[in-house]
Amino acid sequence: MKKSCESTKSDLGTATHSALKRMTDIHLALQSQQLGRTLPLKAKDLAQKHDVVNRTIQRDIKFMKEIWGLPIEYDRGMGGYYYDEIVTDFPGVKLTEEEIFAFLVARNSIERYQGTNLSEPLSKLFEKLVDQLQISHSDHIKRVKEYISFKPAGWAKGKYSILDKLSKSCRDERFVSFEYDKPWTGKVLKKRVKPIHLVNHDGAWYLIVSENKKDPAPYSIARISSLRTHPTKFESVPFCIEKFMKHHFGIFHGDTLHTVKVHFDEYAAPYIRERKWNSSQKIRNLKDGKIEFEIVVIDLIEIKGWIMNWGKHAKVLSPPILVDDLTNDLTETLNLYNEPQP
Numbered sequence: 001m002k003k004s005c006e007s008t009k010s011d012l013g014t015a016t017h018s019a020l021k022r023m024t025d026i027h028l029a030l031q032s033q034q035l036g037r038t039l040p041l042k043a044k045d046l047a048q049k050h051d052v053v054n055r056t057i058q059r060d061i062k063f064m065k066e067i068w069g070l071p072i073e074y075d076r077g078m079g080g081y082y083y084d085e086i087v088t089d090f091p092g093v094k095l096t097e098e099e100i101f102a103f104l105v106a107r108n109s110i111e112r113y114q115g116t117n118l119s120e121p122l123s124k125l126f127e128k129l130v131d132q133l134q135i136s137h138s139d140h141i142k143r144v145k146e147y148i149s150f151k152p153a154g155w156a157k158g159k160y161s162i163l164d165k166l167s168k169s170c171r172d173e174r175f176v177s178f179e180y181d182k183p184w185t186g187k188v189l190k191k192r193v194k195p196i197h198l199v200n201h202d203g204a205w206y207l208i209v210s211e212n213k214k215d216p217a218p219y220s221i222a223r224i225s226s227l228r229t230h231p232t233k234f235e236s237v238p239f240c241i242e243k244f245m246k247h248h249f250g251i252f253h254g255d256t257l258h259t260v261k262v263h264f265d266e267y268a269a270p271y272i273r274e275r276k277w278n279s280s281q282k283i284r285n286l287k288d289g290k291i292e293f294e295i296v297v298i299d300l301i302e303i304k305g306w307i308m309n310w311g312k313h314a315k316v317l318s319p320p321i322l323v324d325d326l327t328n329d330l331t332e333t334l335n336l337y338n339e340p341q342p
Contacts, residue, residue, distance in 0.1 A: 021050075022050050022056075022057070022060050023060050023063070023064055025046060025050070026057070026061060026081075027064070027070075029046065030083045030087070031087065033080075033082050033083070034083045039078060039080060040075045040079070040080025040081055040082045041080050041082065042081075043061070071083055071084050071085040159221075163198070163205055163221060165227055165229060166207055166221070166227070167198055170195045170196060170207075172233070173236060175193070175194060175229075175230040175233075176192070176227060176230065177192040177193075177227075177230065178190075178228065179226045180219060181225075183223070191211070191219075192211075192230075193209035193210065194209060194234045195207055195208075195209055196209060196210055196237045197241055199251075201250065201251040202250070202251075204220065204221075204251075205221040205222075206218040206219060206220055206221065206251055207219045207224070210237045215255070216239060216244060217253055218252075245278075247280065248278060249278070249303040249306070250299075250302035250303075252302050253298060254298045254299035257296055257297070258297055258300055258319050258321075258322070259294065259295075259296050259319065260295050260303055260316070260322060261294045261316070261318045262293045262294075262314055262316050263292055263316075264290065264291050264313060265290055265312075265313045265314075266288055266290055269291045272291060278295065278296070278297070281295045292317070300321070300325070303322075304322060304325060304326060308326065308329070308330075
């Protein structure tokens with residue numbers, strides 16, 4: 001009788017689990033032997049323990065040696081297996097020192113989430129992985145935190161419970177409704193939308209939604225309250241985050257593309273060259289270390305603020321709407337400083 005896909009997958013999963021359990025036992029037994037606690041490992045002893053034939057244990061050991069690269073040797077005199085080198089890695093995940101270093105650097109990046117509700121679950125997750133991988137034995141690896149750190153310039157105040165609920169709504173394609181504090185207006189909007197994607201931008205979480213027949217739009221999770229997930233499902237919405245962010249300078253999403261050109265002096269130029277904001281970015285070198293920076297963006301709000309941060313070291317050349325907007329903002333700012341002090 002032909003097995004169904006479900007039963008075949010179930011059988012495969014059980015067999016895989018059994019094999020991993022056997023190989024874990026082999027590893028622990030070899031480690032114990034390495035420490036002088038037991039004699040070399042005999043295949044027949046482990047075969048009896050797991051109720052399999054000797055050949056199964058021999059296949060497991062061959063896999064561990066050839067695929068995982070574990071230093072297992074056979075002692076003909078003693079009739080058993082042993083490790084001929086010190087082994088500390090979890091046998092199922094043989095890591096190089098470079099890979100361990102990269103993992104621990106990622107672990108330290110949790111500092112970016114200090115003060116948020118993500119900090120505790122992320123810390124617990126990494127600690128569990130460190131324990132499972134058994135990579136805390138090297139002293140210089142344990143000291144990674146002493147010379148590598150991540151210090152965010154602030155963090156968003158979005159609640160982890162909201163992020164968790166929204167992630168499930170995106171996955172299950174269920175409508176959500178919430179209240180949203182709209183910036184600059186002071187108004188609270190009531191929304192009922194299709195959640196389609198979550199994105200973390202510059203340390204803050206945003207929900208990309210589809211509503212009515214408009215283009216997808218981002219909503220800051222920090223401004224969402226009274227969230228409710230509805231039982232009603234919606235049809236899958238085609239969405240590609242790379243395509244959506246293609247002409248973004250930040251997270252703001254508009255409906256018109258603008259080609260922005262900025263002249264940066266020799267002071268700012270080296271810093272501008274160090275970073276790329278999107279694939280349309282171009283830099284033309286000028287005399288005396290100056291540059292002309294060009295980029296296509298779908299919204300001007302964030303790039304305007306970025307340019308203003310450079311003060312006298314940046315001058316916008318185009319588009320005219322951005323030149324006029326910046327001129328007005330700078331004039332109003334200057335007027336504030338020209339007013340009599342209270």
